[in-house]
Amino acid sequence: MRRPALHRTRRPAASSAWAHPYPAGLFSPVFYNDGGDPPAGDPAPADPPKPAPPAQRTFTQAEVEALAAKEKAQGKRSAAKEFAEKHGFTTIEDAETFIAAARKAQDDALSEQEKQARQVAEERRTIEADKAALAAERRTVRLEQSLTRLGAIDTGDTPNLQDAMALLERELRATPDADADAITEAAERIKARRPAFFGVPTPADPAPASQLPPAPGGAPAGGAPARQTPTGKPGDRGREMARLRGHKPAA
CATH class of the missing domain: 1.10.8 (Helicase, Ruva Protein; domain 3)
Incomplete structure (x- = not known):
């Protein structure tokens, strides 16, 4: 039989015969209490409670965008300041002024080049038009x-x-x-x-027949009449007309 684990196998040094009047052996049915285990010490103190994390704040979309814009602006400002100091400018405004002046000069030069290019293109078009004409x-x-x-x-x-x-x-x-x-x-x-x-001659069309009646004396139609040959003496016709009107001819 297995010995209970609550009892110790080692006996205390100061033990009298009256304390255990009956012999106890390995196979003895008599068991003596050896006093049990010593009292347990004080329990170890528990870890102090950890502070609770702060309550999470909920931001609106507008607040998030404002914070992002602010951080972005701060980053740009810091980068611009670093750039200005690196290139020998005292402040960011000095760097901006210098860059604006350089950009204006470049734009002016580009505008002049564009004018020259436009003039060359116009001259080329004029030459092409003259060639075509x-x-x-x-x-x-x-x-x-x-x-x-x-x-x-x-x-x-x-x-x-x-x-x-x-x-x-x-x-x-x-x-x-x-x-x-x-x-x-x-x-x-x-x-x-x-x-x-x-200028090649072509057969002429036949002339249309005249519709005018023939003139007296056998003249062609539409032409002057033929002159008749006078008969008798000169003045006979005048004298005859006077006689018919009742005038007496002169002797």
């Missing part, structure tokens, strides 16, 4: 020469050359850069279609 004038001269060689000439109120030019321009509309051979071929095609523009 000169090319168009030369083309017109070539067209006129090709037509006049074939006989198209303005005469009086008949604008033969102008009409032929309009047809030739229409003929060469798809080939504005046609060479001299192409222009000549186009002019010849126009002459074949409109020979009247080039």
Whole structure:
């Protein structure tokens, strides 16, 4: 049988026979109280309670944005001050003034460059327009020469050359850069279609018959009558008219 753990195996040194009159052995049914364990000491003091954390404050969105803006402004101010001191400026305002002046000078220089670039572009456009106008004038001269060689000439109120030019321009509309051979071929095609523009005579239309009656004496219609040959002596007609009016002719 196992010995209870509450009893000690070592006996006290000062123990008389009257204290334990019965022998106690390993297998003895008699057990003696050895006084038990010594009283436990005072319990260790518990740790002092930790202070409670402060109550969390709830910020609104506007307050959060204001705090962020303030911290950002402070950071910018600190960085700007550090930049100014690093580059030899006493205050941030001095650095801002210097930067503003440099930026204005750069803008002025850029504006002058833009003006020069604009002027160069305008001159280039003018030159291109002059070249285009000169090319168009030369083309017109070539067209006129090709037509006049074939006989198209303005005469009086008949604008033969102008009409032929309009047809030739229409003929060469798809080939504005046609060479001299192409222009000549186009002019010849126009002459074949409109020979009247080039002085080629065409069969005249028959003249309409006159509706006027023939003049006396067989003169053509609308013309002066033929002069009749007088008969008798001079003055006979006057004397005859006087006689008919009752005048007596002179002896």
